[in-house]
Amino acid sequence: MPDLAKRTGPPVLRVDGLRKTYGDAVVLDDLHLSAAEHSCTALIGASGSGKSTLLRCIDLLEVVDDGVVELDGEDITDPRVDANAVRSRIGIVFQSYNLFPHLRVLDNITLALRKVHGVGADEAEQRGLEMLERVGLRDRYRARPDELSGGQQQRVAIARALVNRPRLMLFDEVTSALDPELVGEVLSLVRELREDGMTMLLATHEMGFARDVADTVCYLDGGRVLESGPPEQVLADPVEARTRQFLRRIIDAGRL
Known part of the structure; x- marks a missing residue:
């Protein structure tokens, strides 16, 4: 600490x-x-x-x-x-997971990187996989959200917030x-x-x-x-x- x-x-x-x-x-x-x-x-x-x-x-x-x-x-x-x-x-994680149900876990994590922040596909995928490793879900990168438990979905949401390497993280009742x-x-x-x-x-x-x-x-x-x-x-x-x-x-x- x-x-x-x-x-x-x-x-x-x-x-x-x-x-x-x-x-x-x-x-x-x-x-x-x-x-x-x-x-x-x-x-x-x-x-x-x-x-x-x-x-x-x-x-x-x-x-x-x-x-x-x-x-x-x-x-x-x-x-x-x-x-x-x-x-x-700034990364923010809400009470609800807000994952796109039709996208794979990795695509959920990298979408904003690619579409909003202009990160190339290869770099975005590498960073996404690193974040999934960080939250203990590297082996589920191809899964759809409905194939995951609630706790796993929330960890994916946290990985999505972390992938842009934020200066500040905000958590809004993430366990409720x-x-x-x-x-x-x-x-x-x-x-x-x-x-x-x-x-x-x-x-x-x-x-x-x-x-x-x-x-x-x-x-x-x-x-x-x-x-x-x-x-x-x-x-x-x-x-x-x-x-x-x-x-x-x-x-x-x-x-x-």
Whole structure:
């Protein structure tokens, strides 16, 4: 695991005053957050607290109403920015796998490389196979998604996000659609990425996992980061009453 003492210098990601609305509904409200290089930040909070919307705004899948998102010091929310170029530096994995059912696993992984980022077919295939090796599915490169288990499909989705060698990885509740017996294999892969030093933000309901892998836990409530700090502080001795209330519900449900 990377040395925490080496996490100095400007953050890889900085979110400053982010605001996002849908009609009259305010989903993100003056949200502030930063992520140092090689760090893992876990986003926790109830459904509707803004976790998924935050990740989608960072990946420029949503247009922000106000505020700034910086990646390595560059304002990527500037409307003049090339969104595809930004997304080539950010990988995102959703709850659903979003694999094309008619394409082989390898083609799913390399499609964006070839069609969006202009990587040649041979190089794209080589990189795709390397990523499949990385996620333990090299032997399934010719399979169709419906020939794979849910955990395998999610690992393919992670490989697809990694194949462009992103600067930042975003995970949006990547285990929520999985059967309980498949959750472990996906979390093990995310843990390996963490140990390799990948800078990550992950929205999760897996509190034990957040406690084990995160450097920082951010509790979102009402579209804001209400409390943030080391896992042992936020999850074991939170300052805010709303954080304590949320964690009490999690404990009562047997998820912490």
